[in-house]
Amino acid sequence: MYRLYSWEHSYFSGKARAYLRFKEHHDALGPGFEDILATPELLQGLLVPKSGSGAVPQLEAPDGSWVQDSSEIIDFCEAAHPTAPVVPSAETAPRQCLAAYLIELLADEWMVVPGFWERWYFSENGRSLSHRGFNEQQWGAVLAAGAPADVRRNAAAGFFEAAFGISDTRVNPKGVYAGLVHLGVDERTEAAWQASQHRILGLLETHFGTHDYVFGGSPSLADFGLLAPLYAHLYRDAVAGFALRTHFPVVCEWVERTNGEGALNARMYGQKLYSLDDRGELVARPATSDGGEWLKDDRIPKTLEPLLRVFFDEMWPVLTDAARVLTDYIASDAHPPGGELPGKTFIATPGFENAQTGEGALTHAFEIGGVTGRRMVVPYQLWMLQRVERALADCTASISGRAAIEGFLAGFDGGAELLDLASLLAGCRIRKQGARLYSEEA
Numbered sequence: 001m002y003r004l005y006s007w008e009h010s011y012f013s014g015k016a017r018a019y020l021r022f023k024e025h026h027d028a029l030g031p032g033f034e035d036i037l038a039t040p041e042l043l044q045g046l047l048v049p050k051s052g053s054g055a056v057p058q059l060e061a062p063d064g065s066w067v068q069d070s071s072e073i074i075d076f077c078e079a080a081h082p083t084a085p086v087v088p089s090a091e092t093a094p095r096q097c098l099a100a101y102l103i104e105l106l107a108d109e110w111m112v113v114p115g116f117w118e119r120w121y122f123s124e125n126g127r128s129l130s131h132r133g134f135n136e137q138q139w140g141a142v143l144a145a146g147a148p149a150d151v152r153r154n155a156a157a158g159f160f161e162a163a164f165g166i167s168d169t170r171v172n173p174k175g176v177y178a179g180l181v182h183l184g185v186d187e188r189t190e191a192a193w194q195a196s197q198h199r200i201l202g203l204l205e206t207h208f209g210t211h212d213y214v215f216g217g218s219p220s221l222a223d224f225g226l227l228a229p230l231y232a233h234l235y236r237d238a239v240a241g242f243a244l245r246t247h248f249p250v251v252c253e254w255v256e257r258t259n260g261e262g263a264l265n266a267r268m269y270g271q272k273l274y275s276l277d278d279r280g281e282l283v284a285r286p287a288t289s290d291g292g293e294w295l296k297d298d299r300i301p302k303t304l305e306p307l308l309r310v311f312f313d314e315m316w317p318v319l320t321d322a323a324r325v326l327t328d329y330i331a332s333d334a335h336p337p338g339g340e341l342p343g344k345t346f347i348a349t350p351g352f353e354n355a356q357t358g359e360g361a362l363t364h365a366f367e368i369g370g371v372t373g374r375r376m377v378v379p380y381q382l383w384m385l386q387r388v389e390r391a392l393a394d395c396t397a398s399i400s401g402r403a404a405i406e407g408f409l410a411g412f413d414g415g416a417e418l419l420d421l422a423s424l425l426a427g428c429r430i431r432k433q434g435a436r437l438y439s440e441e442a
């Protein structure tokens with residue numbers, strides 16, 4: 001069997017787990033998978049020695065290979081198990097294919113900021129709305145798995161103090177609180193990040209009002225990507241979860257449907273709804289919208305376009321600037337040819353703190369919602385853009401594909417720039433080995 005090492009409360013674990021459940025549901029995952037709680041004992045005694053990294057999720061394949069990150073887990077399994085694909089075909093559905101990768105990137109590396117912020121903001125001392133107790137419970141479930149509840153909760157409370165300095169987060173940010181600053185969240189920008197999240201949730205509430213998944217009646221890479229912020233942080237965490245259920249109930253339904261567990265009301269892939277015929281016999285039909293399938297003829301629903309517009313409005317300018325900063329860094333004396341680059345999403349990578357914090361060589365000014373801030377460059381995002389570049393090459397390989405993509409991208413300010421990803425990435429190509437990133441030698 002595959003073994004997924006994960007945590008319930010982990011952003012990227014929710015994405016990988018829901019994907020694996022979908023494949024398993026379709027009998028498309030060979031021997032299937034076991035979801036294994038990645039306790040500290042397993043992290044230190046197994047994951048770090050085997051893969052060199054203690055990040056979750058990680059997948060151990062039946063052949064003994066170890067795979068991370070979540071995008072590679074999906075790529076690895078899609079290559080090994082092509083039945084019930086989650087990426088629309090580059091040949092027959094190029095627009096849906098490209099959109100899937102862009103939405104994955106937006107969800108993984110842009111929506112992560114406000115999702116991460118909500119978890120830790122509402123765990124700080126003195127918040128009138130606080131889910132600190134819930135957060136201790138969910139972390140304790142990993143840190144002291146199987147111990148009595150009070151021991152679990154105390155283990156997390158002690159960890160939050162030791163690792164994150166939770167009683168002094170604003171003056172002396174440590175751990176996750178330092179990570180938020182590295183990602184460009186501070187008292188000036190936090191409302192703008194939250195507004196970005198609300199903008200996206202509002203768009204999704206409308207979209208999922210008509211279509212049960214991003215491209216119709218069956219999930220795709222785009223849905224699993226969106227589940228990363230939406231499941232562990234925005235649906236499960238108590239303060240964000242209350243707000244989500246109250247203001248975005250249709251998005252909540254989609255979370256249950258995409259997570260693929262306990263979703264009878266929400267309906268999910270493979271489920272049937274029944275009517276009665278003249279003789280009172282059950283007559284089945286697909287329970288999800290659009291006949292239970294992706295929309296035909298490479299159709300991008302109108303309600304999805306504004307979500308892609310968020311990508312081009314908010315994230316694309318930051319990515320293009322980050323590519324330039326990384327290009328300069330790689331060309332500088334600070335970086336040996338082919339040398340290692342920072343690899344973490346949530347926080348400056350140990351060893352790169354000088355470059356990724358303050359005014360360091362791997363930081364840059366950015367704007368969100370009209371407010372400017374400063375944040376670290378995350379080379380992993382440029383690695384994800386290389387994925388987009390590969391998809392784009394496949395999607396535009398035919399004359400008709402190229403025409404479809406050019407027409408599609410012309411609908412977004414800055415969209416046409418994506419066609420020239422090769423120039424943008426020329427000086428900052430990245431080689432990924434497990435969790436570690438290196439510059440590609442020219």
Ligand SMILES: N[C@@H](CCC(=O)N[C@@H](CS)C(=O)NCC(=O)O)C(=O)O
Nearest residue numbers: 010011012054055056057069070071
């Ligand atoms: N980009 C990665 C991120 C993995 C990641 O950052 N995981 C977090 C939890 S959601 C983690 O394990 N952080 C602790 C660490 O990096 O040591 C993915 O797609 O899987």
